[in-house]
Amino acid sequence: MPEALVIGAGQAGGPLAGALARAGWSVTLVEREHAGGTCVNEGCTPTKTMIASAHAAHVARHSARLGVHPGAVRVDLGQIVDRVQGIVDSFREGSEAGVVRAGVKLVSGTARFTGVREVEVALNGGGTESFRADSVFINAGARPRLPEIPGLAEVGAMTSREILHLRDLPSHLLILGGGYISLEFAQLFARLGSRVTVIDPGPRLLAREDEDVAAALQQALEGEGVHFVLGSQVARAERNGEEVTLQLTGASREPQAAEQTLSGSHLLVAVGRIPNTEALNVQATGAALDRHGFIVVDDHLQAAEGVYALGDIKGGPAFTHISYDDYRIVRDAVLHGQQRRVSQRLVPYTLFTDPQLGRVGLDRQQAQKLDRPTRIYTLLMTSVARAIETGATAGLMRAVVDDQTDQVLGVTVLGPEGGEIMSALQLAMMGGLTATTLRNAALAHPTLSESINNLFMGVPEVVQGEAGAAD
The missing domain is CATH 3.50.50.60 (FAD/NAD(P)-binding domain)
Incomplete structure (x- = not known):
């Protein structure tokens, strides 16, 4: 049976190890610290859980503007942290149990390449163990960068x-x-x-x-x-x-x-963050690093013959959903012979502030650099009925539309549940819906998503692009 070595149990490595094992491969997964990667242990899961507590404190303190007058608000950071850790532990244990249940051999330690598709693992419990595989998949992630500042x-x-x-x-x-x-x-x-x-x-x-x-x-x-x-x-x-x-x-x-x-x-x-490559010695596999230390990959995430890099360690957008999509791209290539390209996917992201920022595709400043004209639709949240009703009118919605095809090229939503509205418009982009179709869609009232109608009803700004401006 084919043998696979997966380094890192993050949001690409863990699911990939499980998928390969279920497909009949012999899979070894090496993880230095915790299953689940940055997202589960120190990223999305803990921060968004804490943000929920902060939101509750904010709502309680400011509810008087809606006619509700609570008592004094007391924040117990220790209790918040305990709740966060409980959720992190649950998600982490679920990630680890999933790969073990699939038949993956889970090894706790730090890997270092000693040859082409060969590694030596310094085991967390002491000693070393060597592994060789037909295919190697690197999902070792990145870590926060500390700048060189005196003191x-x-x-x-x-x-x-x-x-x-x-x-x-x-x-x-x-x-x-x-x-x-x-x-x-x-x-x-x-x-x-x-x-x-x-x-x-x-x-x-x-x-x-x-x-x-x-x-x-x-x-x-x-x-x-x-x-x-x-x-x-x-x-x-x-x-x-x-x-x-x-x-x-x-x-x-x-x-x-x-x-x-x-x-x-x-x-x-x-x-910013730096990749966890300095101790891996990935050059021994035939792979290369860029000037920032990220593993260089092609459009199919291959770094060398039989060696793939997924997630943050390869550079590019450092998002959990991109790491997971890297897994899907590699899984489909290795198991099903499908060759989907990284360059073909949309890259959405959400900033979980309040107002929330959701973004996918082009924004206004990028549209100005195109070689064709676009229409820019902008709608202030002060004109969105649902935002007014809930008292959350900070921000705006924006869409970039190709002036010739009427296709939506990008969306920015800064406002309540901006990521959710952006995701709805991303699905429209993926389905090829035009701005005219979105403008005329019968959307439920009164919802935030109904503002999509209003966005495309506005008078757009026409941007000629750099080529048009030169003419």
Whole structure:
């Protein structure tokens, strides 16, 4: 029977190991720490569980605007963390039980390639064991990056892993980095009761998003007390007793970028992630790494003959659903001879702030770079009936439509359940529904999804694209 070696029991490795075993392969799965990967153990599952608690605190504190007057709100971070850990443990145990039930040999340890499709595993219990297989599948993930800032290693800085285990609420949480992970934690802890300051060297938040979308989200978070220091970078970190002090210097010409000092009780560093490749020695398989240390793969996720890389370790969009889709692509290629390409899939994502940001396909700034004209439809949430009724009017909806074919090329939704509305429009994109069809669809009233009608009823902005502008 074919032999497979899977390194990493994340959202691609675990399901793939199980699928291969059920198909009659002899499968060994090597996992260094926990089954389930980043998502279950330190990503989606714990953070979204904590966000639910923060949302409950926020609703309780602000329900008076809807005519409901509760008593004082008390947050017990220890109880929140206990609930989070219980859910994480349940999901992790389910992931591990699933692969074992499928007949996979689960090995706890750290793998290192010693040859083509050959590894040596330093076992967690001591000793080593060597394995060789016909096919190797690498799903070893990535981890938070700590920048080289003088003093940072000595001040007790946390990453997105450590902060999940705090049992006492920070009085003032400093967050280095203004990206997606940073903003979720910023709002989460502000809603639990911490003072929060976010520092980022860029002139604005979320450079990958349209400027008005990023500005609307920043305004919403500032309305909840989150303070932003943009255009500044950290030159040095120091600990002064119970406080962490950051020396900031200007990274741009922004007015607020002058040198200054910030102090807080806790420091979270959220400035990106790096792949777990340095100890793997993947070059021994014939695979290559890019300049950032990610495994280079082709459009079918193959890194070398009989070697595949899946999930965050290969670079590209670092989302759980993309890792899981990597599994499906490789499964179908290996077991069924189907050759689906990575480049052919849509890549949706959701930022679980409030308002929630859901995005798929092109946005306005990308449409401006196309070689053909597009129509840009924008609808403010202040014009969405359901948003008005629920008191959640921050944000907007946007769709990019090909002016010739009437096909939807991309959607951005910043608003209540933005990810859910975006997903509905993604399905429309996948089904080839036109903007005219969506405008005329009979959608249930009064729902948030009904706003899709209104979005395409508006007067669009026509963008000629770079080629059209040149003409």
